[in-house]
Amino acid sequence: MEKTGFRTRRDQVDAVMRAADVLLRVAATSVVEVEDLVTTPQLRVLVFLSFRGPQNLGAVARELGVHASNATRTCDRLVAAGFVSRRDDPADRRFLQLDLTPRGRELVETVIEHRRRAIADVISNVPADSREAVATAMAAFADAGGGLGTEDGRFTLGLGG
Numbered sequence: 135m136e137k138t139g140f141r142t143r144r145d146q147v148d149a150v151m152r153a154a155d156v157l158l159r160v161a162a163t164s165v166v167e168v169e170d171l172v173t174t175p176q177l178r179v180l181v182f183l184s185f186r187g188p189q190n191l192g193a194v195a196r197e198l199g200v201h202a203s204n205a206t207r208t209c210d211r212l213v214a215a216g217f218v219s220r221r222d223d224p225a226d227r228r229f230l231q232l233d234l235t236p237r238g239r240e241l242v243e244t245v246i247e248h249r250r251r252a253i254a255d256v257i258s259n260v261p262a263d264s265r266e267a268v269a270t271a272m273a274a275f276a277d278a279g280g281g282l283g284t285e286d287g288r289f290t291l292g293l294g295g
Contacts, residue, residue, distance in 0.1 A: 150275065156256060164248040168241055172217065175200075175208050177245065180217060180234060184242040188233040190223060217241060 140146045165174060172180065175198060182197045183189060189197075195205035209232055212218035217238035223231040234242070260268055 153272075157253075160249055160252040160256070163252065164245045167248055168245060171215070171241065172212070173208075176212055176217075177241075179205075179208055179212060179232075180238050180242050181245075183218065183232060183234045184239065188223075188231045190229040190231060192229075194232065212238070 140149060165177065168177065178198060179194055182194065186193075191202055191205050191209060194209060195202045198205055198208070200208075209218060209220070213220050216235055219233050219235050220230050221233075223229040257265055257268070
């Protein structure tokens, strides 16, 4: 059943919920590819560092919505696994700066590339004359929700939070 008219707000919400379901399946599938290497909270930290650059533990805790001790344990495991480096923050030596190692960057790129391919497959099933409109609508939706690439956006990439 193809639905082209959205007469009510509920129709609009339902359409976006259906699209969100597709995107969540894409996100979940990409996480499965790396679940033997990192947990979901650890992947969130890696994605956060990838998009925001070096951060201190306080910023990681705020991003995860957890106490600093939880963020410390998560980051300690990422350092031990070789995904994150930790050094004195050049701006304030009282803090440690966390950054991705090449291995951590590669893992994030693997997840993102998986999502790009999966989304490209879905877009290829959209009628060619509607693809630009879909991309424009999705960009507007992401901007309205404070999505990736905005100043106040949280970088979860569908990883909860």
